[in-house]
Amino acid sequence: MTFSISFMDTPPEYPYDDPFAKAARGAIVLGGFREEFLASLGEWTEEGYRQQWKRSIRSLLDGERKAVLITTFSSPTSASHLEWWALYREGEKVLVQNQLVFFKDIQGVFDVNRAVDALREHQSHGEEGTRISEWVVSINELRDFAEQTGDRNTGDRDVAGSL
Numbered sequence: 001m002t003f004s005i006s007f008m009d010t011p012p013e014y015p016y017d018d019p020f021a022k023a024a025r026g027a028i029v030l031g032g033f034r035e036e037f038l039a040s041l042g043e044w045t046e047e048g049y050r051q052q053w054k055r056s057i058r059s060l061l062d063g064e065r066k067a068v069l070i071t072t073f074s075s076p077t078s079a080s081h082l083e084w085w086a087l088y089r090e091g092e093k094v095l096v097q098n099q100l101v102f103f104k105d106i107q108g109v110f111d112v113n114r115a116v117d118a119l120r121e122h123q124s125h126g127e128e129g130t131r132i133s134e135w136v137v138s139i140n141e142l143r144d145f146a147e148q149t150g151d152r153n154t155g156d157r158d159v160a161g162s163l
Contacts, residue, residue, distance in 0.1 A: 005028045005069055040074050080104070084115070086099050097133065
């Protein structure tokens with residue numbers, strides 16, 4: 001499989017020597033590229049993240065042009081930013097970019113259940129003209145991943161409601 005996102009089978013970590021800052025280690029695989037991430041478990045459980053990923057992937061499979069896979073979330077009242085992998089569908093291919101999103105840069109009130117509304121349109125170059133790192137996977141790879149992980153239509157439940 002050339003696309004996957006999951007948590008590793010490792011015990012929770014406590015970054016910054018803070019007993020309340022529990023986090024889970026995960027990884028995303030995009031073709032031959034693999035990137036690990038540390039997901040905060042302060043507000044979401046691992047299952048909360050998985051539900052958000054499933055809903056986002058399902059939205060692309062159902063024809064949406066953009067989606068996000070949130071890998072680090074804390075509410076705007078307790079953090080300055082979140083981290084996600086932005087997915088931009090162009091026909092049968094999906095362009096994937098890792099993005100650090102600062103809540104102060106989001107127009108309006110941020111709603112985690114509508115996080116994709118805060119996703120800007122696809123850009124291949126930054127403001128300085130440098131190329132933005134991105135990976136390409138096929139929509140079929142996302143479909144295969146969804147099928148292998150047992151994804152079923154998750155309905156209209158809010159992510160927060162599944163925690």
